Amino acid sequence: GNSVTQMEGPVTLSEEAFLTINCTYTATGYPSLFWYVQYPGEGLQLLLKATKADDKGSNKGFEATYRKETTSFHLEKGSVQVSDSAVYFCALWMDSSYKLIFGSGTRLLVRP
Amino acid sequence: DVKVTQSSRYLVKRTGEKVFLECVQDMDHENMFWYRQDPGLGLRLIYFSYDVKMKEKGDIPEGYSVSREKKERFSLILESASTNQTSMYLCASSPGRAGAFIYEQYFGPGTRLTVT
Numbered sequence: 001g002n003s004v005t006q007m008e009g010p011v012t013l014s015e016e017a018f019l020t021i022n023c024t025y026t027a028t029g030y031p032s033l034f035w036y037v038q039y040p041g042e043g044l045q046l047l048l049k050a051t052k053a054d055d056k057g058s059n060k061g062f063e064a065t066y067r068k069e070t071t072s073f074h075l076e077k078g079s080v081q082v083s084d085s086a087v088y089f090c091a092l093w094m095d096s097s098y099k100l101i102f103g104s105g106t107r108l109l110v111r112p
Numbered sequence: 113d114v115k116v117t118q119s120s121r122y123l124v125k126r127t128g129e130k131v132f133l134e135c136v137q138d139m140d141h142e143n144m145f146w147y148r149q150d151p152g153l154g155l156r157l158i159y160f161s162y163d164v165k166m167k168e169k170g171d172i173p174e175g176y177s178v179s180r181e182k183k184e185r186f187s188l189i190l191e192s193a194s195t196n197q198t199s200m201y202l203c204a205s206s207p208g209r210a211g212a213f214i215y216e217q218y219f220g221p222g223t224r225l226t227v228t
Binding site: 044049089105 | 116145152153154155156157160162170202204216217218219220221222
């Protein structure tokens with residue numbers, strides 16, 4: 001079946017450090033891929049998306065590239081801020097299943 | 113901005129009680145969803161609805177039911193709460209099938225339910 005695997009957290013970084021959160025997927029067909037972010041006390045919100053291979057999604061300094069050959073969609077940011085502390089969820093969407101499939105989430109802690 | 117509200121942020125219930133979790137969205141979205149969020153398991157879909165009075169089972173519907181009598185409101189019902197239903201419950205909505213952004217879901221802040 002379709003699934004998403006994320007690196008376990010927490011990921012702890014100092015401010016201005018480089019961030020990578022790994023995400024790989026298993027899917028029959030060609031999914032769309034997403035990163036959602038959940039700030040403390042809030043619901044999830046869409047951070048970025050990519051709907052086909054080699055697409056790069058970007059938002060708020062975060063980027064992720066849809067790599068079909070490695071079935072990956074790793075999230076990166078060049079310089080993290082304390083305000084980026086949150087839980088990040090990788091997800092995929094298949095039109096055939098009409099639902100989002102989420103990874104287990106990765107908590108990011110950024111220290112001043 | 114899309115707003116999805118949930119009736120309670122925190123709820124404590126006893127085993128065997130009937131529990132209602134309410135969700136309201138204000139953007140005229142066709143689709144609504146209920147998830148539960150547990151550490152290490154991410155979000156798991158309980159039920160969803162793509163129209164009034166329509167419902168579809170998600171991945172873990174056992175022990176739950178839903179009701180959608182009005183487009184803006186989607187209720188999750190625990191008929192007889194059990195301790196293994198202690199969790200964070202998240203409601204979401206998204207625009208209809210005809211749109212290009214049906215996968216973009218808007219989430220409420222969640223209800224943390226504790227069953228004792």
